[in-house]
Amino acid sequence: MSYNLLKGKKGIIFGALDEKSIAWKVARRAWEEGARFTLTNTEASIRFGSIADLAEETGSLVIPADATCLEDLENLVLKSMEHLGGKVDFILHSVAMSLNVRKKRDYNDLDYDYLNKTLDISAISFHKLLQTARKLDAINDWGSVVALSYIAAQRTLFGYNDMADAKALLESIARSFGYIYGREKKIRINTVSQSPTPTTAGSGIRDLAGLMDFTERMSPLGNATADECADYCITLFSDLTRKVTMQNLYHDGGFSSMGMSARAMHTYEKGLDCRNSGG
Numbered sequence: 001m002s003y004n005l006l007k008g009k010k011g012i013i014f015g016a017l018d019e020k021s022i023a024w025k026v027a028r029r030a031w032e033e034g035a036r037f038t039l040t041n042t043e044a045s046i047r048f049g050s051i052a053d054l055a056e057e058t059g060s061l062v063i064p065a066d067a068t069c070l071e072d073l074e075n076l077v078l079k080s081m082e083h084l085g086g087k088v089d090f091i092l093h094s095v096a097m098s099l100n101v102r103k104k105r106d107y108n109d110l111d112y113d114y115l116n117k118t119l120d121i122s123a124i125s126f127h128k129l130l131q132t133a134r135k136l137d138a139i140n141d142w143g144s145v146v147a148l149s150y151i152a153a154q155r156t157l158f159g160y161n162d163m164a165d166a167k168a169l170l171e172s173i174a175r176s177f178g179y180i181y182g183r184e185k186k187i188r189i190n191t192v193s194q195s196p197t198p199t200t201a202g203s204g205i206r207d208l209a210g211l212m213d214f215t216e217r218m219s220p221l222g223n224a225t226a227d228e229c230a231d232y233c234i235t236l237f238s239d240l241t242r243k244v245t246m247q248n249l250y251h252d253g254g255f256s257s258m259g260m261s262a263r264a265m266h267t268y269e270k271g272l273d274c275r276n277s278g279g
C-alpha cells in the first residue's frame, strides 16, 4: 500500500545487490511512495548482481561507485544531482563486507589488512559519503540519511567477528556527523539496527539459520524481515520523523530488550534434557 510518504523526494540508494538485499526492498518501497533516486554499487556487484532489473523497474539510473573511494563518491553525488535535477532528500547506506569473515579468520586471529578493509568498507565509507555530500552541499535542509547496523555493535555475538567493531564505528559516525549536519542544515542521521536477515551479507554470519531461530524465539514480535526494514527506513526518510537524529534505532521485534524468553528457555531446556539423557 502506498501513502505517498516520499512524494517529490529524491535520493541515493547504496547496496542493492539482488532481490534479497535490504537496499533492494528500500528502493522498491521508496519508488512506491513516490520518490526518485539513483542506485549505486561497486562495478563487480553491478556485473554479478541484478541491479539492472531494479533500475528498470523503478526507472532509476545506476552509477557505479566503490564506497571507499572519494573520487567515486564525488562523481556519484554530482551525477545524482545532475540526473535528479538538484539536491537529494535522502540517502541509504546499506554497505558491508569483511574479508576476515569471508576467509573464516577468527576474531583472535585477524588479518589486519583485512580488518582495515572491513572498517573502511563497512564504516568509514559512511563518513566519506557524509563528508563528500556536505562539501558538495548535496542534501536539502531537513534531509535524512540512514545506515544499516546490527546489535553486535553493543553485545558480543558468537561469530560476528570484526563486523562488530565496524558497526560500533558506524553508529558513532552517525552520532558525530549527526551533530554537525543537524546544527548546520537540520539534516538527520540515524542507524537502523536490523534483525538477522537472509541476504548475501547475512549469510556470511556464522550459522545464520541457528542465529535466526534463536532471535525469532527471543523476540516478542519475531524477527523483522527485509521488507519490514524497508518500511521503517521509508518512515525515516519521510517528513514524519523530522526530529529523530543521532539515534541507533532497533528494528528487531524487541530482541534488543530481551534477556530470556519462555520460547528460547523451552528450547534450551529440551537441549539440556537431551544431553542429560545421553542424547
Ligand SMILES: NC(=O)c1ccc[n+]([C@@H]2O[C@H](COP(=O)([O-])OP(=O)(O)OC[C@H]3O[C@@H](n4cnc5c(N)ncnc54)[C@H](O)[C@@H]3O)[C@@H](O)[C@H]2O)c1
Binding pocket: 014, 015, 016, 017, 018, 020, 021, 022, 023, 041, 042, 045, 065, 066, 067, 068, 093, 094, 095, 096, 097, 121, 148, 149, 150, 193, 194, 195, 196, 197, 198, 199, 200, 201, 202, 203
Ligand atoms: N543481513 C543481515 O543479517 C543484516 C543485519 C543487520 C544489518 N545488516 C546490514 O545491512 C546492510 C546491507 O546488507 P544486506 O544484508 O542487504 O546484504 P547484501 O549483501 O545484499 O548488501 C551488502 C552490499 O554491500 C555492497 N558493498 C560491498 N562492498 C562495497 C563497496 N566497497 N562499495 C560499495 N558497496 C559495497 C555489496 O555489493 C552489497 O550490495 C549491511 O550494512 C549489513 O551489515 C544486515
